[in-house]
Amino acid sequence: xxxxxxxxxxxxxxxxxxxxxxxxxxxxxxxxxxxxxxxxxxxxxxxxxxxxxxxxxxxxxxxxxxxxxxxxxxxxxxxxxxxxxxxxxxxxxxxxxxxxxxxxxxxxxxxxxxxxxxxxxxxxxxxxxxxxxxxxxxxxxxxxxxxxxxxxxxxxxxxxxxxxxxxxxxxxxxxxxxxxxxxxxxxxxxxxxxxxxxxxxxxxxxxxxxxxxxxxxxxxxxxxxxxxxxxxxxxxxxxxxxxxxxxxxxxxxxxxxxxxxxxxxxxxxxxxxxxxxxxxx
Amino acid sequence: xxxxxxxxxxxxxxxxxxxxxxxxxxxxxxxxxxxxxxxxxxxxxxxxxxxxxxxxxxxxxxxxxxxxxxxxxxxxxxxxxxxxxxxxxxxxxxxxxxxxxxxxxxxxxxxxxxxxxxxxxxxxxxxxxxxxxxxxxxxxxxxxxxxxxxxxxxxxxxxxxxxxxxxxxxxxxxxxxxxxxxxxxxxxxxxxxxxxxxxxxxxxxxxxxxxxxxxxxxxxxxxxxxxxxxxxxxxxxxxxxxxxxxxxxxxxxxxxxxxxxxxxxxxxxxxxxxxxxxxxxxxxxxxxxxxxxxxxxxxxxxxxxxxxxxxxxxxxxxxxxxxxxxxxxxxxxxxxxxxxxxxxxxxxxxxxxxxxxxxxxxx
Amino acid sequence: xxxxxxxxxxxxxxxxxxxxxxxxxxxxxxxxxxxxxxxxxxxxxxxxxxxxxxxxxxxxxxxxxxxxxxxxxxxxxxxxxxxxxxxxxxxxxxxxxxxxxxxxxxxxxxxxxxxxxxxxxxxxxxxxxxxxxxxxxxxxxxxxxxxxxxxxxxxxxxxxxxxxxxxxxxxxxxxxxxxxxxxxxxxxxxxxxxxxxxxxxxxxxxxxxxxxxxxxxxxxxxxxxxxxxxxxxxxxxxxxxxxxxxxxxxxxxxxxxxxxxxxxxxxxxxxxxxxxxxxxxxxxxxxxxxxxxxxxxxxxxx
Numbered sequence: 001x002x003x004x005x006x007x008x009x010x011x012x013x014x015x016x017x018x019x020x021x022x023x024x025x026x027x028x029x030x031x032x033x034x035x036x037x038x039x040x041x042x043x044x045x046x047x048x049x050x051x052x053x054x055x056x057x058x059x060x061x062x063x064x065x066x067x068x069x070x071x072x073x074x075x076x077x078x079x080x081x082x083x084x085x086x087x088x089x090x091x092x093x094x095x096x097x098x099x100x101x102x103x104x105x106x107x108x109x110x111x112x113x114x115x116x117x118x119x120x121x122x123x124x125x126x127x128x129x130x131x132x133x134x135x136x137x138x139x140x141x142x143x144x145x146x147x148x149x150x151x152x153x154x155x156x157x158x159x160x161x162x163x164x165x166x167x168x169x170x171x172x173x174x175x176x177x178x179x180x181x182x183x184x185x186x187x188x189x190x191x192x193x194x195x196x197x198x199x200x201x202x203x204x205x206x207x208x209x210x211x212x213x214x215x216x217x218x219x220x221x222x223x224x225x226x227x228x229x230x231x232x233x234x235x236x237x238x239x240x241x242x243x244x245x246x247x248x249x250x251x252x253x254x255x256x257x258x259x260x261x262x263x264x265x266x267x268x269x270x271x272x273x274x275x276x277x278x279x280x281x
Numbered sequence: 282x283x284x285x286x287x288x289x290x291x292x293x294x295x296x297x298x299x300x301x302x303x304x305x306x307x308x309x310x311x312x313x314x315x316x317x318x319x320x321x322x323x324x325x326x327x328x329x330x331x332x333x334x335x336x337x338x339x340x341x342x343x344x345x346x347x348x349x350x351x352x353x354x355x356x357x358x359x360x361x362x363x364x365x366x367x368x369x370x371x372x373x374x375x376x377x378x379x380x381x382x383x384x385x386x387x388x389x390x391x392x393x394x395x396x397x398x399x400x401x402x403x404x405x406x407x408x409x410x411x412x413x414x415x416x417x418x419x420x421x422x423x424x425x426x427x428x429x430x431x432x433x434x435x436x437x438x439x440x441x442x443x444x445x446x447x448x449x450x451x452x453x454x455x456x457x458x459x460x461x462x463x464x465x466x467x468x469x470x471x472x473x474x475x476x477x478x479x480x481x482x483x484x485x486x487x488x489x490x491x492x493x494x495x496x497x498x499x500x501x502x503x504x505x506x507x508x509x510x511x512x513x514x515x516x517x518x519x520x521x522x523x524x525x526x527x528x529x530x531x532x533x534x535x536x537x538x539x540x541x542x543x544x545x546x547x548x549x550x551x552x553x554x555x556x557x558x559x560x561x562x563x564x565x566x567x568x569x570x571x572x573x574x575x576x577x578x579x580x581x582x583x584x585x586x587x588x589x590x591x592x593x594x595x596x597x598x599x600x601x602x603x604x605x606x607x608x609x610x611x612x613x614x615x616x617x618x619x620x621x622x623x624x625x626x627x628x629x630x631x632x633x634x635x636x637x638x639x640x641x642x643x644x
Numbered sequence: 645x646x647x648x649x650x651x652x653x654x655x656x657x658x659x660x661x662x663x664x665x666x667x668x669x670x671x672x673x674x675x676x677x678x679x680x681x682x683x684x685x686x687x688x689x690x691x692x693x694x695x696x697x698x699x700x701x702x703x704x705x706x707x708x709x710x711x712x713x714x715x716x717x718x719x720x721x722x723x724x725x726x727x728x729x730x731x732x733x734x735x736x737x738x739x740x741x742x743x744x745x746x747x748x749x750x751x752x753x754x755x756x757x758x759x760x761x762x763x764x765x766x767x768x769x770x771x772x773x774x775x776x777x778x779x780x781x782x783x784x785x786x787x788x789x790x791x792x793x794x795x796x797x798x799x800x801x802x803x804x805x806x807x808x809x810x811x812x813x814x815x816x817x818x819x820x821x822x823x824x825x826x827x828x829x830x831x832x833x834x835x836x837x838x839x840x841x842x843x844x845x846x847x848x849x850x851x852x853x854x855x856x857x858x859x860x861x862x863x864x865x866x867x868x869x870x871x872x873x874x875x876x877x878x879x880x881x882x883x884x885x886x887x888x889x890x891x892x893x894x895x896x897x898x899x900x901x902x903x904x905x906x907x908x909x910x911x912x913x914x915x916x917x918x919x920x921x922x923x924x925x926x927x928x929x930x931x932x933x934x935x936x937x938x939x940x941x942x943x944x945x946x
Contacts, residue, residue, distance in 0.1 A: 010745055024771045027782055044785035092664040099661035106651060118673045120925040122876030124898045125918035128905050129676035152672030155665050175333050176366035178353040180380035194370050213764030215880040231766040252767050263762040267755055
């Protein structure tokens with residue numbers, strides 16, 4: 001095959017694949033700016049006649065057609081829950097990851113394996129006992145209850161990632177710092193932490209996204225506007241008799257945007273973290 | 282200003298003992314090299330002196346202070362690591378000044394100390410660069426600069442030259458030697474390269490399997506190895522070692538050939554004793570290609586398998602007693618494979634070791 | 645006892661460092677799982693708390709063993725995972741090889757490839773529910789406008805179309821994990837073995853089959869391991885797309901658990917099912933982790 005034809009084929013295939021990847025999201029975003037009437041029209045209107053911000057106003061409780069879904073509260077809950085659980089998971093993951101990267105201790109291998117295995121438990125399976133226990137403890141339908149759960153499900157992964165990033169920092173830097181007069185604690189903060197910082201940040205972003213996107217557990221552990229997160233809130237729309245597609249699309253955009261920005265920030269480190277953690281062992 | 286003394290120092294990992302009770306006295310300003318094959322415990326010993334490893338038993342003192350329980354930062358030592366361990370996120374200047382900054386010294390003092398150290402090592406031009414922008418040799422120099430900047434009691438070197446190519450290694454060896462004469466500090470240096478040990482050390486400590494085998498000046502360990510291990514480890518090419526049994530003051534080898542025992546041993550070794558006969562390539566030379574030397578010479582005909590010309594001399598590969606051995610040929614001429622040459626062996630410079638204990642039979 | 649205390653003392657620092665992680669996993673994962681293990685032997689119903697102490701032995705397990713709906717859902721789940729994981733791997737491999745060939749715009753493509761991975765599963769489900777809708781969905785509208793069909797295709801209603809739709813959503817969401825990790829493998833791959841093989845007279849296909857693919861296998865297994873950690877994310881997708889319906893036609897193990905537990909309030913039985921689903925997840929993860937370890941040994945040759 002002449003290389004010219006081959007190049008063109010590669011480009012066409014690539015274009016098709018990118019279309020499949022991008023199209024659904026773009027269509028949602030476009031729909032978020034259209035009116036419900038236009039979306040429902042038959043036969044379909046392909047080129048929107050008007051673009052409007054009304055859907056966004058509506059879900060945040062402004063304008064004429066206010067939606068009965070308190071998206072603003074859900075948004076606030078999502079931010080609080082995701083940020084707090086991320087902070088905790090990164091802190092716990094960082095101390096744990098450091099121990100696994102730097103110390104030898106009995107039971108190290110099996111502890112690591114069990115921590116990782118805890119991540120495999122399906123959210124919905126885990127939700128059953130937690131639902132019962134949290135109810136009895138009185139932390140069902142509270143932000144605290146969800147934060148606790150999200151911290152735990154993020155810890156194995158942050159340990160895995162940070163362990164990998166700390167292992168990238170040569171052990172003798174820490175030793176050199178101790179000989180230069182640092183305590184072990186100073187050696188960590190002045191040498192190892194600055195070098196692993198960007199990796200730890202990406203572990204944090206990944207944890208944030210996991211919490212931000214989680215549905216199976218939150219759908220059972222939250223009931224009211226005090227604790228419901230955005231993914232759970234999205235289902236509020238389907239409970240109504242007619243589906244408000246435009247409203248759902250607008251809410252979907254609210255959920256997507258932080259995820260897209262964070263993905264963009266984290267991509268390089270995440271790939272590095274996932275691969276060397278696994279391959280170089 | 283400090284001696285280093287190790288008394289019966291032991292290192293165990295769980296049930297596994299890797300260093301078995303080492304005793305070593307290092308004098309003030311002495312340059313001591315710990316040498317041995319990998320896994321012999323030399324690095325562990327160095328790291329115990331540094332305080333990077335706990336000691337399981339015994340006592341380590343620096344100066345007149347026992348430092349067993351002191352963390353590295355309180356021992357006033359500095360260390361050059363095998364991979365340099367430069368802080369990648371700091372400039373050369375910050376790397377050099379880091380220990381002084383931790384010690385909370387005044388900024389002007391730090392600048393002055395760093396400039397002085399940079400001057401000694403020729404780093405002045407590189408001060409504002411980061412380690413990633415330096416070549417291997419330059420990184421090595423920064424690592425040494427970081428060690429000298431705070432005038433420690435003891436310098437520790439952990440195989441510092443093993444990551445450099447051969448040419449740079451020779452060059453840095455000279456620099457380390459010069460550095461020692463300039464800064465006058467006790468140095469403990471670990472290497473697996475016996476040439477480094479020979480060229481640098483005031484005294485060499487040869488280690489094997491967690492024990493010290495021999496301590497001595499480079500010439501002592503070269504000329505009077507205590508056992509076959511040291512004999513084979515020190516010197517290049519390694520000492521020829523051929524096993525045989527003694528009969529009437531001759532050592533008879535498995536192929537039936539024999540050599541007289543060295544003069545010191547004449548009449549002292551019982552018939553039938555199993556021994557190892559040892560001599561260096563330098564003391565076995567073809568007639569007409571020797572260095573003018575007098576002494577007790579013994580002629581022996583050897584079939585040459587191959588010659589490795591090195592220019593001013595050739596190394597001859599041959600066999601004796603079923604062993605491959607090497608001889609040295611000065612003012613070489615081409616030698617064909619299979620040629621038989623009559624060689625002279627300087628008997629006084631030969632060694633005898635016990636075949637079972639491997640120990641030297643010299644008192 | 646003294647040996648135990650010595651172990652603790654000698655390793656005080658690492659133990660202290662990992663203890664928060666252990667503690668939080670203990671509270672949120674291990675204890676609840678022990679509790680649910682107990683409830684799986686009880687006749688616990690959400691609406692009657694006292695039934696928690698109603699020990700019925702293995703009866704929940706016997707019930708689900710003889711429950712046709714459970715086995716259908718179980719079989720469908722295994723089929724779904726097999727189809728989805730294999731296609732994700734193949735598409736991911738293809739996509740990675742393709743992007744590796746491209747020189748211009750490669751970074752942009754890598755970034756775009758990452759986006760589906762970061763989408764909330766619930767959003768993925770919603771977006772395909774919207775696209776595959778039989779009256780207003782983009783896909784049906786497009787097919788009809790292009791004259792390919794006249795009738796709307798019941799993507800979310802028909803048994804096999806619905807299976808296709810949820811599998812499509814799952815594959816759309818997770819192919820990038822494979823593509824990205826395999827691409828990282830391609831970037832890390834040393835050139836020498838490939839060149840040596842070409843000198844030895846291998847065709848392009850043989851080079852791929854005998855050099856490239858073996859090198860990529862560990863990366864494929866890492867992706868599989870990571871992926872198998874959260875196979876249950878499919879619950880979110882299916883819950884929003886079809887809710888397991890209509891009439892149980894897209895019921896997976898996880899949606900069945902949710903329905904049994906919360907809609908039917910049969911916690912005991914749901915917990916028994918949940919244990920089956922946990923074992924399934926652990927099996928997948930363990931299987932691929934073993935494969936990864938084996939593949940890593942071979943990688944040493946490179």
